[in-house]
Protein backbone atom coordinates (compact mmCIF):
# COMPACT_ATOMS: atom_id res chain seq x y z
CA UNK A 1 0.00 0.00 0.00
CA UNK A 2 3.04 2.31 0.08
CA UNK A 3 3.18 3.02 -3.63
CA UNK A 4 -0.46 4.02 -4.19
CA UNK A 5 -0.25 6.42 -1.21
CA UNK A 6 2.82 8.15 -2.61
CA UNK A 7 1.27 8.36 -6.06
CA UNK A 8 -1.82 9.87 -4.53
CA UNK A 9 0.35 12.36 -2.65
CA UNK A 10 2.08 13.23 -5.91
CA UNK A 11 -1.24 13.94 -7.60
CA UNK A 12 -2.36 15.92 -4.60
CA UNK A 13 0.76 18.08 -4.74
CA UNK A 14 0.29 18.80 -8.43
CA UNK A 15 -3.44 19.43 -8.12
CA UNK A 16 -2.76 21.75 -5.20
CA UNK A 17 -0.09 23.65 -7.17
CA UNK A 18 -2.38 23.90 -10.20
CA UNK A 19 -5.36 25.17 -8.20
CA UNK A 20 -3.32 27.49 -5.99
CA UNK A 21 -1.63 29.15 -8.95
CA UNK A 22 -4.98 29.57 -10.71
CA UNK A 23 -6.31 31.17 -7.53
CA UNK A 24 -3.22 33.39 -7.48
CA UNK A 25 -4.01 34.60 -11.01
CA UNK A 26 -7.54 35.45 -9.86
CA UNK A 27 -6.20 37.42 -6.91
CA UNK A 28 -4.17 39.60 -9.28
CA UNK A 29 -7.03 39.76 -11.75
CA UNK A 30 -6.21 43.00 -13.55
CA UNK A 31 -2.57 42.20 -14.27
CA UNK A 32 -3.39 38.56 -15.09
CA UNK A 33 -5.99 39.67 -17.62
CA UNK A 34 -3.54 42.09 -19.18
CA UNK A 35 -0.86 39.42 -19.56
CA UNK A 36 -3.44 36.95 -20.90
CA UNK A 37 -4.63 39.53 -23.43
CA UNK A 38 -1.08 40.17 -24.68
CA UNK A 39 -0.47 36.43 -25.05
CA UNK A 40 -3.87 35.90 -26.68
CA UNK A 41 -3.27 38.60 -29.26
CA UNK A 42 0.29 37.43 -29.91
CA UNK A 43 -1.04 33.92 -30.58
CA UNK A 44 -4.10 35.07 -32.54
CA UNK A 45 -2.10 37.18 -35.04
CA UNK A 46 0.00 34.42 -36.66
CA UNK A 47 -2.85 31.92 -36.33
CA UNK A 48 -5.20 34.38 -38.03
CA UNK A 49 -2.71 35.00 -40.79
CA UNK A 50 -2.29 31.26 -41.38
CA UNK A 51 -6.05 30.86 -41.40
CA UNK A 52 -6.33 33.67 -43.95
CA UNK A 53 -3.81 31.95 -46.23
CA UNK A 54 -5.68 28.64 -45.86
CA UNK A 55 -8.93 30.37 -46.71
CA UNK A 56 -7.39 32.11 -49.75
CA UNK A 57 -6.08 28.77 -50.97
CA UNK A 58 -9.50 27.19 -50.53
CA UNK A 59 -11.21 30.14 -52.21
CA UNK A 60 -8.91 30.14 -55.27
CA UNK A 61 -9.07 26.35 -55.60
CA UNK A 62 -12.85 26.64 -55.86
CA UNK A 63 -12.89 29.19 -58.66
CA UNK A 64 -14.62 28.22 -61.95
CA UNK A 65 -13.45 28.17 -65.59
CA UNK A 66 -9.70 28.49 -65.35
CA UNK A 67 -7.01 27.86 -66.33
CA UNK A 68 -7.40 28.41 -70.02
CA UNK A 69 -5.30 27.42 -73.05
CA UNK A 70 -5.61 29.12 -76.45
CA UNK A 71 -4.72 27.01 -79.49
CA UNK A 72 -3.96 29.09 -82.61
CA UNK A 73 -4.82 27.11 -85.74
CA UNK A 74 -3.30 27.31 -89.24
CA UNK A 75 -4.94 30.15 -91.20
CA UNK A 76 -5.46 27.92 -94.24
CA UNK A 77 -8.07 25.73 -92.53
CA UNK A 78 -11.70 26.17 -93.54
CA UNK A 79 -14.47 26.51 -91.02
CA UNK A 80 -15.40 22.80 -91.08
CA UNK A 81 -11.82 21.75 -90.51
CA UNK A 82 -11.59 24.26 -87.67
CA UNK A 83 -14.72 22.71 -86.08
CA UNK A 84 -13.22 19.25 -86.40
CA UNK A 85 -10.10 20.38 -84.56
CA UNK A 86 -12.22 22.04 -81.87
CA UNK A 87 -14.12 18.78 -81.37
CA UNK A 88 -10.86 16.86 -81.30
CA UNK A 89 -9.52 19.18 -78.59
CA UNK A 90 -12.70 18.96 -76.56
CA UNK A 91 -12.36 15.19 -76.52
CA UNK A 92 -8.97 15.39 -74.80
CA UNK A 93 -8.81 14.19 -71.19
CA UNK A 94 -8.64 17.18 -68.84
CA UNK A 95 -10.50 19.63 -71.04
CA UNK A 96 -13.97 20.57 -69.92
CA UNK A 97 -15.10 22.92 -72.67
CA UNK A 98 -13.91 24.65 -75.82
CA UNK A 99 -14.86 27.89 -77.54
CA UNK A 100 -14.22 28.17 -81.24
CA UNK A 101 -13.46 31.70 -82.53
CA UNK A 102 -13.30 32.09 -86.30
CA UNK A 103 -10.96 34.74 -87.80
CA UNK A 104 -14.02 36.78 -88.83
CA UNK A 105 -15.47 36.78 -85.34
CA UNK A 106 -12.06 37.63 -83.92
CA UNK A 107 -11.67 40.58 -86.29
CA UNK A 108 -15.16 41.88 -85.57
CA UNK A 109 -14.48 41.69 -81.83
CA UNK A 110 -11.14 43.40 -82.29
CA UNK A 111 -12.70 46.19 -84.37
CA UNK A 112 -15.41 46.72 -81.79
CA UNK A 113 -12.98 46.77 -78.90
CA UNK A 114 -10.22 48.86 -80.49
CA UNK A 115 -12.29 51.39 -82.51
CA UNK A 116 -9.84 51.14 -85.43
CA UNK A 117 -12.43 50.19 -88.09
CA UNK A 118 -10.94 52.44 -90.81
CA UNK A 119 -7.39 51.31 -90.34
CA UNK A 120 -8.35 47.65 -90.29
CA UNK A 121 -10.51 48.10 -93.37
CA UNK A 122 -7.31 49.01 -95.25
CA UNK A 123 -5.95 45.48 -94.77
CA UNK A 124 -6.55 43.37 -97.82
CA UNK A 125 -6.96 40.16 -95.85
CA UNK A 126 -7.78 39.16 -92.28
CA UNK A 127 -4.46 38.67 -90.42
CA UNK A 128 -6.03 36.87 -87.44
CA UNK A 129 -5.84 33.06 -87.17
CA UNK A 130 -8.70 30.87 -86.04
CA UNK A 131 -8.53 30.14 -82.31
CA UNK A 132 -9.86 27.39 -80.04
CA UNK A 133 -10.02 28.47 -76.39
CA UNK A 134 -9.94 25.37 -74.16
CA UNK A 135 -11.03 25.33 -70.51
CA UNK A 136 -8.76 23.08 -68.48
CA UNK A 137 -10.22 21.13 -65.62
CA UNK A 138 -9.62 23.09 -62.42
CA UNK A 139 -7.29 21.60 -59.87
CA UNK A 140 -5.11 20.12 -62.60
CA UNK A 141 -1.54 19.53 -61.37
CA UNK A 142 1.30 21.38 -63.08
CA UNK A 143 2.61 18.19 -64.71
CA UNK A 144 -0.85 17.23 -66.01
CA UNK A 145 -1.36 20.70 -67.43
CA UNK A 146 2.04 20.52 -69.17
CA UNK A 147 1.18 17.11 -70.66
CA UNK A 148 -2.13 18.47 -71.92
CA UNK A 149 -0.41 21.41 -73.57
CA UNK A 150 2.06 19.11 -75.35
CA UNK A 151 -0.88 17.05 -76.57
CA UNK A 152 -2.49 20.20 -77.93
CA UNK A 153 0.71 21.29 -79.67
CA UNK A 154 1.05 17.83 -81.20
CA UNK A 155 -2.14 18.25 -83.18
CA UNK A 156 -0.99 18.94 -86.79
CA UNK A 157 -3.28 21.88 -87.49
CA UNK A 158 -2.31 23.69 -84.28
CA UNK A 159 0.32 26.34 -84.87
CA UNK A 160 0.86 27.52 -81.36
CA UNK A 161 -0.53 27.04 -77.86
CA UNK A 162 -0.60 29.79 -75.31
CA UNK A 163 -1.53 29.13 -71.71
CA UNK A 164 -3.12 31.57 -69.39
CA UNK A 165 -1.14 30.35 -66.40
CA UNK A 166 0.93 33.32 -65.45
CA UNK A 167 -1.45 34.66 -62.85
CA UNK A 168 -1.86 31.20 -61.36
CA UNK A 169 1.86 30.94 -60.90
CA UNK A 170 1.91 34.41 -59.41
CA UNK A 171 -0.83 33.40 -56.98
CA UNK A 172 1.11 30.28 -56.08
CA UNK A 173 4.26 32.29 -55.47
CA UNK A 174 2.28 34.76 -53.40
CA UNK A 175 0.83 31.94 -51.31
CA UNK A 176 4.25 30.53 -50.70
CA UNK A 177 5.49 33.94 -49.65
CA UNK A 178 2.50 34.33 -47.33
CA UNK A 179 3.16 30.91 -45.83
CA UNK A 180 6.81 31.70 -45.29
CA UNK A 181 5.87 35.13 -43.90
CA UNK A 182 3.36 33.69 -41.47
CA UNK A 183 6.01 31.23 -40.30
CA UNK A 184 8.29 34.16 -39.57
CA UNK A 185 5.52 36.10 -37.80
CA UNK A 186 4.65 33.01 -35.78
CA UNK A 187 8.29 32.68 -34.74
CA UNK A 188 8.57 36.32 -33.65
CA UNK A 189 5.25 36.37 -31.82
CA UNK A 190 6.02 32.99 -30.22
CA UNK A 191 9.20 34.59 -28.92
CA UNK A 192 7.05 37.49 -27.67
CA UNK A 193 4.88 35.06 -25.70
CA UNK A 194 7.97 33.44 -24.17
CA UNK A 195 9.36 36.86 -23.18
CA UNK A 196 6.05 38.14 -21.79
CA UNK A 197 5.51 35.03 -19.68
CA UNK A 198 9.18 34.98 -18.70
CA UNK A 199 9.05 38.58 -17.52
CA UNK A 200 5.79 38.10 -15.64
CA UNK A 201 7.22 35.06 -13.87
CA UNK A 202 10.45 36.93 -13.12
CA UNK A 203 8.43 39.65 -11.35
CA UNK A 204 6.43 36.95 -9.59
CA UNK A 205 9.68 35.36 -8.34
CA UNK A 206 10.93 38.76 -7.17
CA UNK A 207 7.68 39.39 -5.27
CA UNK A 208 7.78 36.01 -3.59
CA UNK A 209 11.42 36.07 -2.69
CA UNK A 210 10.91 35.62 1.04
CA UNK A 211 8.46 32.78 0.44
CA UNK A 212 11.03 31.03 -1.75
CA UNK A 213 13.76 31.56 0.85
CA UNK A 214 11.64 30.19 3.66
CA UNK A 215 10.52 27.23 1.57
CA UNK A 216 14.14 26.33 0.82
CA UNK A 217 15.01 26.95 4.48
CA UNK A 218 12.65 24.25 5.69
CA UNK A 219 13.50 21.66 3.07
CA UNK A 220 11.63 22.54 -0.12
CA UNK A 221 13.29 20.86 -3.10
CA UNK A 222 14.07 22.79 -6.28
CA UNK A 223 11.22 20.94 -7.98
CA UNK A 224 8.80 22.02 -5.26
CA UNK A 225 9.91 25.65 -5.46
CA UNK A 226 9.74 25.61 -9.27
CA UNK A 227 6.33 23.99 -9.51
CA UNK A 228 3.99 26.94 -8.85
CA UNK A 229 5.86 29.14 -11.33
CA UNK A 230 5.72 26.50 -14.05
CA UNK A 231 2.01 26.04 -13.40
CA UNK A 232 1.52 29.81 -13.58
CA UNK A 233 3.27 29.82 -16.97
CA UNK A 234 1.10 26.94 -18.11
CA UNK A 235 -2.09 28.73 -17.07
CA UNK A 236 -1.04 31.91 -18.87
CA UNK A 237 -0.39 29.87 -22.02
CA UNK A 238 -3.66 27.99 -21.76
CA UNK A 239 -5.71 31.13 -21.06
CA UNK A 240 -3.91 33.07 -23.80
CA UNK A 241 -4.46 30.20 -26.26
CA UNK A 242 -8.16 30.07 -25.39
CA UNK A 243 -8.45 33.81 -25.86
CA UNK A 244 -6.70 33.51 -29.25
CA UNK A 245 -9.12 30.77 -30.33
CA UNK A 246 -12.09 32.91 -29.29
CA UNK A 247 -10.68 35.93 -31.14
CA UNK A 248 -10.23 33.84 -34.31
CA UNK A 249 -13.75 32.41 -34.15
CA UNK A 250 -15.19 35.89 -33.63
CA UNK A 251 -13.24 37.25 -36.60
CA UNK A 252 -14.44 34.45 -38.85
CA UNK A 253 -17.99 35.09 -37.69
CA UNK A 254 -17.64 38.80 -38.44
CA UNK A 255 -16.15 38.12 -41.88
CA UNK A 256 -18.64 35.45 -42.97
CA UNK A 257 -21.26 37.95 -44.20
CA UNK A 258 -19.00 40.22 -46.31
CA UNK A 259 -16.89 37.36 -47.66
CA UNK A 260 -19.83 35.27 -48.84
CA UNK A 261 -21.19 38.40 -50.54
CA UNK A 262 -17.82 38.82 -52.27
CA UNK A 263 -17.73 35.12 -53.18
CA UNK A 264 -21.25 35.30 -54.64
CA UNK A 265 -20.10 38.18 -56.88
CA UNK A 266 -17.55 35.74 -58.31
CA UNK A 267 -20.15 33.01 -58.58
CA UNK A 268 -18.50 30.98 -55.86
CA UNK A 269 -20.11 29.23 -52.90
CA UNK A 270 -17.00 29.82 -50.80
CA UNK A 271 -17.50 30.01 -47.00
CA UNK A 272 -14.63 31.10 -44.72
CA UNK A 273 -13.53 28.40 -42.27
CA UNK A 274 -12.68 28.86 -38.60
CA UNK A 275 -9.73 27.29 -36.77
CA UNK A 276 -11.68 24.06 -36.29
CA UNK A 277 -11.01 21.52 -33.54
CA UNK A 278 -7.46 20.65 -34.56
CA UNK A 279 -6.61 24.33 -35.06
CA UNK A 280 -7.99 25.20 -31.63
CA UNK A 281 -6.10 22.32 -30.01
CA UNK A 282 -2.90 23.39 -31.78
CA UNK A 283 -3.43 26.92 -30.50
CA UNK A 284 -3.96 25.73 -26.91
CA UNK A 285 -1.01 23.36 -27.18
CA UNK A 286 1.30 26.08 -28.51
CA UNK A 287 0.10 28.42 -25.78
CA UNK A 288 0.86 25.88 -23.06
CA UNK A 289 4.25 24.98 -24.57
CA UNK A 290 5.30 28.63 -24.93
CA UNK A 291 4.01 29.51 -21.46
CA UNK A 292 5.94 26.63 -19.92
CA UNK A 293 9.03 27.58 -21.90
CA UNK A 294 8.84 31.21 -20.74
CA UNK A 295 8.31 30.16 -17.12
CA UNK A 296 11.08 27.58 -17.41
CA UNK A 297 13.54 30.18 -18.69
CA UNK A 298 12.64 32.63 -15.90
CA UNK A 299 12.80 29.94 -13.23
CA UNK A 300 16.11 28.63 -14.52
CA UNK A 301 17.66 32.09 -14.52
CA UNK A 302 16.30 33.55 -11.30
CA UNK A 303 15.38 30.79 -8.88
CA UNK A 304 18.84 29.30 -8.38
CA UNK A 305 20.11 32.73 -7.31
CA UNK A 306 17.81 32.74 -4.28
CA UNK A 307 19.45 30.93 -1.39
CA UNK A 308 18.07 30.96 2.14
CA UNK A 309 19.69 33.26 4.68
CA UNK B 310 24.29 13.01 16.30
CA UNK B 311 26.09 16.31 15.67
CA UNK B 312 29.88 16.28 15.42
CA UNK B 313 32.10 19.25 14.51
CA UNK B 314 35.80 18.54 13.84
CA UNK B 315 38.08 21.63 13.83
CA UNK B 316 35.49 23.62 11.90
CA UNK B 317 36.44 27.12 10.79
CA UNK B 318 34.21 29.62 9.10
CA UNK B 319 35.51 32.72 7.42
CA UNK B 320 32.77 34.91 5.92
CA UNK B 321 33.39 36.71 2.68
CA UNK B 322 34.91 39.98 3.86
CA UNK B 323 37.24 38.28 6.31
CA UNK B 324 35.14 37.86 9.49
CA UNK B 325 36.26 34.68 11.23
CA UNK B 326 33.12 33.44 12.99
CA UNK B 327 34.44 29.97 13.93
CA UNK B 328 38.09 29.02 14.50
CA UNK B 329 38.65 25.33 14.83
CA UNK B 330 35.45 24.39 16.63
CA UNK B 331 35.38 20.82 18.05
CA UNK B 332 32.22 19.52 19.65
CA UNK B 333 29.97 16.54 19.83
CA UNK B 334 26.29 16.41 20.75
CA UNK B 335 24.78 12.99 21.46
CA UNK B 336 21.49 11.76 20.10
CA UNK B 337 18.64 12.80 22.40
CA UNK B 338 20.73 15.40 24.28
CA UNK B 339 19.49 18.83 25.23
CA UNK B 340 22.26 21.44 24.94
CA UNK B 341 22.48 25.18 25.47
CA UNK B 342 24.97 27.20 23.44
CA UNK B 343 26.07 30.37 25.21
CA UNK B 344 28.64 33.04 24.51
CA UNK B 345 28.99 36.76 23.98
CA UNK B 346 27.51 38.47 20.99
CA UNK B 347 29.66 37.62 17.97
CA UNK B 348 31.04 34.43 19.57
CA UNK B 349 29.68 32.35 16.68
CA UNK B 350 26.51 30.79 18.12
CA UNK B 351 24.30 31.53 15.12
CA UNK B 352 27.02 30.52 12.70
CA UNK B 353 27.38 27.20 14.49
CA UNK B 354 23.62 26.49 14.37
CA UNK B 355 23.32 27.53 10.71
CA UNK B 356 25.97 25.02 9.68
CA UNK B 357 23.87 22.07 10.79
CA UNK B 358 21.14 22.42 8.09
CA UNK B 359 23.82 23.68 5.65
CA UNK B 360 22.67 27.30 5.65
CA UNK B 361 26.41 27.99 5.86
CA UNK B 362 29.28 25.79 4.72
CA UNK B 363 32.50 25.40 6.70
CA UNK B 364 35.66 26.94 5.27
CA UNK B 365 37.64 24.16 6.95
CA UNK B 366 36.96 21.04 8.98
CA UNK B 367 34.09 18.58 8.82
CA UNK B 368 30.53 18.46 10.09
CA UNK B 369 28.85 15.07 10.61
CA UNK B 370 25.08 14.89 11.16
CA UNK B 371 23.65 11.48 12.04
CA UNK B 372 26.73 9.82 10.55
CA UNK B 373 26.62 11.78 7.28
CA UNK B 374 29.56 14.02 6.38
CA UNK B 375 27.97 17.21 5.10
CA UNK B 376 30.94 17.86 2.81
CA UNK B 377 29.92 14.79 0.84
CA UNK B 378 26.20 15.56 0.78
CA UNK B 379 24.97 16.10 -2.77
CA UNK B 380 23.20 19.39 -3.45
CA UNK B 381 19.99 17.58 -4.31
CA UNK B 382 19.98 15.91 -0.87
CA UNK B 383 20.25 19.19 1.09
CA UNK B 384 16.43 19.68 1.28
CA UNK B 385 16.11 16.26 2.89
CA UNK B 386 18.74 17.17 5.51
CA UNK B 387 16.77 20.34 6.27
CA UNK B 388 13.58 18.35 6.73
CA UNK B 389 15.28 16.36 9.48
CA UNK B 390 16.41 19.52 11.28
CA UNK B 391 13.65 21.74 12.62
CA UNK B 392 15.09 25.23 12.99
CA UNK B 393 13.59 28.11 14.96
CA UNK B 394 14.80 31.59 14.07
CA UNK B 395 14.99 34.62 16.25
CA UNK B 396 13.15 36.65 13.60
CA UNK B 397 10.61 33.81 13.16
CA UNK B 398 10.82 33.73 9.33
CA UNK B 399 7.07 33.33 8.87
CA UNK B 400 5.12 33.96 5.67
CA UNK B 401 3.11 37.09 6.36
CA UNK B 402 0.64 36.60 3.53
CA UNK B 403 -0.46 33.18 4.80
CA UNK B 404 -2.51 32.17 7.81
CA UNK B 405 -0.96 30.61 10.91
CA UNK B 406 -2.36 27.26 9.78
CA UNK B 407 -0.73 27.52 6.33
CA UNK B 408 2.61 28.53 7.86
CA UNK B 409 2.67 25.50 10.12
CA UNK B 410 1.41 23.27 7.28
CA UNK B 411 4.22 24.27 4.90
CA UNK B 412 6.78 21.61 5.96
CA UNK B 413 4.10 18.91 5.61
CA UNK B 414 3.03 20.20 2.18
CA UNK B 415 6.70 20.23 1.13
CA UNK B 416 7.03 16.64 2.33
CA UNK B 417 3.99 15.69 0.24
CA UNK B 418 1.74 14.61 3.11
CA UNK B 419 -1.91 13.96 2.32
CA UNK B 420 -4.51 16.62 2.99
CA UNK B 421 -6.11 14.82 5.95
CA UNK B 422 -2.70 14.12 7.50
CA UNK B 423 -1.74 17.80 7.18
CA UNK B 424 -4.86 19.02 8.98
CA UNK B 425 -4.44 16.56 11.83
CA UNK B 426 -0.73 17.25 12.42
CA UNK B 427 -0.99 21.04 12.13
CA UNK B 428 -3.74 21.14 14.75
CA UNK B 429 -1.76 18.85 17.05
CA UNK B 430 1.33 21.12 16.73
CA UNK B 431 -0.71 24.30 17.25
CA UNK B 432 -2.39 22.73 20.26
CA UNK B 433 1.02 21.91 21.72
CA UNK B 434 2.12 25.58 21.57
CA UNK B 435 -1.30 26.79 22.74
CA UNK B 436 -2.31 28.56 19.54
CA UNK B 437 -5.07 26.33 18.21
CA UNK B 438 -7.55 29.21 18.46
CA UNK B 439 -5.33 31.38 16.20
CA UNK B 440 -5.06 29.00 13.24
CA UNK B 441 -6.91 31.35 10.87
CA UNK B 442 -5.08 34.50 12.02
CA UNK B 443 -2.38 36.22 10.01
CA UNK B 444 1.08 36.17 11.68
CA UNK B 445 1.26 39.99 11.60
CA UNK B 446 -1.69 40.19 14.00
CA UNK B 447 0.17 38.09 16.61
CA UNK B 448 2.46 39.24 19.42
CA UNK B 449 6.19 38.47 19.27
CA UNK B 450 5.80 35.54 21.65
CA UNK B 451 2.90 34.12 19.64
CA UNK B 452 4.88 34.41 16.41
CA UNK B 453 7.77 32.63 18.11
CA UNK B 454 5.41 29.80 19.05
CA UNK B 455 4.10 29.57 15.46
CA UNK B 456 7.75 29.18 14.40
CA UNK B 457 8.18 26.41 16.97
CA UNK B 458 5.02 24.64 15.78
CA UNK B 459 6.35 24.79 12.20
CA UNK B 460 9.71 23.37 13.29
CA UNK B 461 8.24 20.41 15.14
CA UNK B 462 5.21 19.59 13.00
CA UNK B 463 7.12 16.97 10.96
CA UNK B 464 8.63 15.49 14.17
CA UNK B 465 12.25 15.96 13.11
CA UNK B 466 14.98 14.13 15.08
CA UNK B 467 16.84 17.43 15.67
CA UNK B 468 15.55 20.83 16.77
CA UNK B 469 17.71 23.95 16.68
CA UNK B 470 16.61 27.24 18.22
CA UNK B 471 18.49 30.52 17.85
CA UNK B 472 17.65 32.71 20.85
CA UNK B 473 14.02 31.59 21.02
CA UNK B 474 13.37 33.70 24.10
CA UNK B 475 15.36 36.69 22.92
CA UNK B 476 12.81 39.39 23.66
CA UNK B 477 10.15 37.61 25.67
CA UNK B 478 9.12 38.25 29.25
CA UNK B 479 10.44 35.78 31.85
CA UNK B 480 7.16 33.88 32.27
CA UNK B 481 6.82 33.31 28.53
CA UNK B 482 10.51 32.37 28.25
CA UNK B 483 10.01 29.74 30.90
CA UNK B 484 6.95 28.38 29.08
CA UNK B 485 8.84 28.08 25.81
CA UNK B 486 11.83 26.38 27.42
CA UNK B 487 9.40 23.93 29.04
CA UNK B 488 8.07 23.19 25.57
CA UNK B 489 11.57 22.35 24.33
CA UNK B 490 12.09 20.09 27.33
CA UNK B 491 8.92 18.23 26.36
CA UNK B 492 10.22 17.64 22.83
CA UNK B 493 13.55 16.52 24.25
CA UNK B 494 11.81 14.06 26.55
CA UNK B 495 10.41 12.19 23.53
CA UNK B 496 13.95 11.77 22.19
CA UNK B 497 14.49 14.85 20.02
CA UNK B 498 18.07 16.18 20.03
CA UNK B 499 17.59 19.82 21.07
CA UNK B 500 20.19 22.60 20.66
CA UNK B 501 19.35 26.10 21.87
CA UNK B 502 21.49 29.23 21.59
CA UNK B 503 20.62 31.61 24.38
CA UNK B 504 21.77 34.56 26.47
CA UNK B 505 19.36 33.83 29.28
CA UNK B 506 21.95 32.56 31.82
CA UNK B 507 19.63 32.56 34.82
CA UNK B 508 17.10 30.39 33.06
CA UNK B 509 19.79 28.06 31.70
CA UNK B 510 21.25 27.61 35.17
CA UNK B 511 17.86 26.70 36.55
CA UNK B 512 17.09 24.13 33.85
CA UNK B 513 20.46 22.46 34.37
CA UNK B 514 21.19 20.88 30.99
CA UNK B 515 24.58 20.60 29.31
CA UNK B 516 25.97 23.98 28.39
CA UNK B 517 28.57 24.73 25.70
CA UNK B 518 30.19 28.14 26.00
CA UNK B 519 31.65 29.64 22.82
CA UNK B 520 34.35 32.27 22.80
CA UNK B 521 35.99 33.68 19.68
CA UNK B 522 34.66 30.88 17.52
CA UNK B 523 35.71 27.91 19.66
CA UNK B 524 34.58 26.07 22.77
CA UNK B 525 35.83 27.97 25.81
Ligand SMILES: Nc1ncnc2c1ncn2[C@@H]1O[C@H](COP(=O)(O)OP(=O)(O)OP(=O)(O)O)[C@@H](O)[C@H]1O
Pocket residue numbers: 320321322324325326344345346347348349350351352353
Ligand atom coordinates in the same frame (compact mmCIF):
# COMPACT_ATOMS: atom_id res chain seq x y z
N1 LIG C 1 26.69 36.84 6.85
C1 LIG C 1 27.80 37.29 7.50
N2 LIG C 1 28.76 37.92 6.81
C2 LIG C 1 29.87 38.37 7.39
N3 LIG C 1 30.12 38.21 8.70
C3 LIG C 1 29.20 37.59 9.46
C4 LIG C 1 28.00 37.09 8.89
N4 LIG C 1 27.28 36.50 9.86
C5 LIG C 1 28.01 36.62 10.99
N5 LIG C 1 29.17 37.27 10.76
C6 LIG C 1 30.20 37.55 11.73
O1 LIG C 1 30.61 36.34 12.34
C7 LIG C 1 30.81 36.52 13.73
C8 LIG C 1 29.93 35.55 14.48
O2 LIG C 1 28.59 35.87 14.23
P1 LIG C 1 27.36 35.06 14.84
O3 LIG C 1 26.12 35.63 14.27
O4 LIG C 1 27.60 33.62 14.63
O5 LIG C 1 27.47 35.42 16.39
P2 LIG C 1 26.45 35.13 17.58
O6 LIG C 1 27.22 34.40 18.60
O7 LIG C 1 25.22 34.51 17.05
O8 LIG C 1 26.12 36.59 18.06
P3 LIG C 1 24.74 37.16 18.66
O9 LIG C 1 24.68 36.73 20.06
O10 LIG C 1 24.90 38.65 18.56
O11 LIG C 1 23.64 36.64 17.81
C9 LIG C 1 30.47 37.97 14.02
O12 LIG C 1 31.69 38.67 14.12
C10 LIG C 1 29.68 38.43 12.85
O13 LIG C 1 29.97 39.79 12.56
Ligand SMILES: [Mg+2]
Pocket residue numbers: 350351352471
Ligand atom coordinates in the same frame (compact mmCIF):
# COMPACT_ATOMS: atom_id res chain seq x y z
MG1 LIG D 1 23.21 35.04 16.78
